[in-house]
Amino acid sequence: MQLAKVQGVYAIPPRLEVAPEPQLTGVSCPDCGGSLSVEPEGKRADLVFKCRVGHTYSVTELLVAKEERLHARLWTAYTAMMELEALLHDLAAREANEDGRRRYAQRGEVARRQAGRLRRLIEDDTPVTLPADGEPT
Numbered sequence: 001m002q003l004a005k006v007q008g009v010y011a012i013p014p015r016l017e018v019a020p021e022p023q024l025t026g027v028s029c030p031d032c033g034g035s036l037s038v039e040p041e042g043k044r045a046d047l048v049f050k051c052r053v054g055h056t057y058s059v060t061e062l063l064v065a066k067e068e069r070l071h072a073r074l075w076t077a078y079t080a081m082m083e084l085e086a087l088l089h090d091l092a093a094r095e096a097n098e099d100g101r102r103r104y105a106q107r108g109e110v111a112r113r114q115a116g117r118l119r120r121l122i123e124d125d126t127p128v129t130l131p132a133d134g135e136p137t
Ligand SMILES: [Zn+2]
Pocket: 029, 030, 031, 032, 033, 034, 051, 052, 053, 054, 055
């Protein structure tokens, strides 16, 4: 399978094996958000990812960290949407003006539906299954 650009950037640079030094990836560091570089290391030319401040990952470690970060961010988005819905509901209940009450209620209903979609997305999200030796082939 050929490497593909996503939004104009390769996640892993093509022709990595012929490069004399680490190459910049299109992937951010799961710990600090900085740019990750990658280079093949060792006899098996396993990919090693490093950010500017020194966070270092094997392929497996990077995948696990990215999956965990994504999962946490989805929960953060879900919580934010639930809080917005609750806030709008309570503001609608306190609002004397009918038009204001309607606007709060409409946005609250949208937030409720979006929270439901986020919850289903979280529940449907399945991390990649790694082989027994830990490194995808
Ligand atoms: Zn980092």
